[in-house]
Amino acid sequence: MPRQRPSEFDPPFRSVPAGNGLYLHFPFCRKRCSYCGFVCHAGLDFFIEPYLEALEREIAFYPAWEIATLYLGGGTPSLLASSSLVNLLDRITKHFCLASTAEVTLEVNPGTGSPALWEAARLAGVNRISLGIQALDITTLQLLGRDHTMADIERTVSELRSSGFTDLSFDLLYGLPGQTLKQWDQTLAAAIALTPEHLSLYSLQVEENTLFSAWQRQGLLVLPGEDDERAMLDLLAERLVTADFRRYEISSWSKPGHESAHNRIYWYNRPYIGLGAGAHSYHDGRRYAHGRSVRSYLQDPVPKLSSGRQTRQETMAETLFLGLRLTLEGIWRADFAARFGKDPYEEYGPAIDRLVRLGLLEITPERLRLSPAGIPLANEVFVAFL
Numbered sequence: 001m002p003r004q005r006p007s008e009f010d011p012p013f014r015s016v017p018a019g020n021g022l023y024l025h026f027p028f029c030r031k032r033c034s035y036c037g038f039v040c041h042a043g044l045d046f047f048i049e050p051y052l053e054a055l056e057r058e059i060a061f062y063p064a065w066e067i068a069t070l071y072l073g074g075g076t077p078s079l080l081a082s083s084s085l086v087n088l089l090d091r092i093t094k095h096f097c098l099a100s101t102a103e104v105t106l107e108v109n110p111g112t113g114s115p116a117l118w119e120a121a122r123l124a125g126v127n128r129i130s131l132g133i134q135a136l137d138i139t140t141l142q143l144l145g146r147d148h149t150m151a152d153i154e155r156t157v158s159e160l161r162s163s164g165f166t167d168l169s170f171d172l173l174y175g176l177p178g179q180t181l182k183q184w185d186q187t188l189a190a191a192i193a194l195t196p197e198h199l200s201l202y203s204l205q206v207e208e209n210t211l212f213s214a215w216q217r218q219g220l221l222v223l224p225g226e227d228d229e230r231a232m233l234d235l236l237a238e239r240l241v242t243a244d245f246r247r248y249e250i251s252s253w254s255k256p257g258h259e260s261a262h263n264r265i266y267w268y269n270r271p272y273i274g275l276g277a278g279a280h281s282y283h284d285g286r287r288y289a290h291g292r293s294v295r296s297y298l299q300d301p302v303p304k305l306s307s308g309r310q311t312r313q314e315t316m317a318e319t320l321f322l323g324l325r326l327t328l329e330g331i332w333r334a335d336f337a338a339r340f341g342k343d344p345y346e347e348y349g350p351a352i353d354r355l356v357r358l359g360l361l362e363i364t365p366e367r368l369r370l371s372p373a374g375i376p377l378a379n380e381v382f383v384a385f386l
């Protein structure tokens, strides 16, 4: 029986083709940001060529699997020369079976790249750009240690549009040191004025071994309190709804039809391959990981098993709480039953009943999802299924 689409999926929701997600990590940046805990290095450009060769060796290690989405992330992959980017994409498309409708995303940092790179990327199949904007005033950009200015942001967006990209996503951070509600409002207004199709909004996390963590230890980092952060979240919801964005995942908002297919593979708990230093993979019910060291990756680019085969129970729980991140779709009960042979209610009935009574979950004959009141308390809800 065809399943009924809820009204909020019209106008259309972007579909995800069959196949695995493929993530490729490019761990080089011009400068390290003050908060950065990612696998990335500044000033090691002489490793780029050997790293690209190691990526080729890793690609050859895999069977010619079907690929639904490709994401070139980092780091700053927009530091690649046009010829290197085209060769890399060519190597991937020759080895794997990339779906004809695959979403292919390139992460870009403002102030890097050029019209020639955008043109080469577009012709080589890139159809989506994720821009690491993070903040939209020079004082905050400098505080974050970002290597770009407001003029870089405007120029990069304009170049990408002129090159024909119709799917731009911006990353923005909130809950920043000294940030006020008024500043956050101005950031949101400036971001909306640049007309992206997608926004990923993350609250700042202070990671170990960063400049911010050192400042925090010295008492120099004054972060907004919980109530201020909550007010920032409420404000972003208000502003983005008014600007016709839909929140389809806890941290992700898009214009209809511009939801990220790649990230939805993670939230559907479908298989993915992660190429490069620090990248993670999930296939055959097992998780694999590369260490964070670029030097080790150059010597041995074959991913290592990081966990044994998951039990069915573990996969079910993980599928449930990852799927609940999707605030519009939630868990399709029929899909869950087709995958695990039982409806989620059959497995988690008491927990679901309790969370529905608390007003944190909604259940219908078709699906299970967080209620509006459950979204800010998502972590508490997820724990109930572990």
Ligand code: SF4
Pocket: 028, 029, 031, 032, 033, 035, 036, 037, 038, 040, 074, 075, 076, 109, 132
């Ligand atoms: S651009 Fe991104 S990956 Fe590079 S240093 Fe800054 S936060 Fe880290």
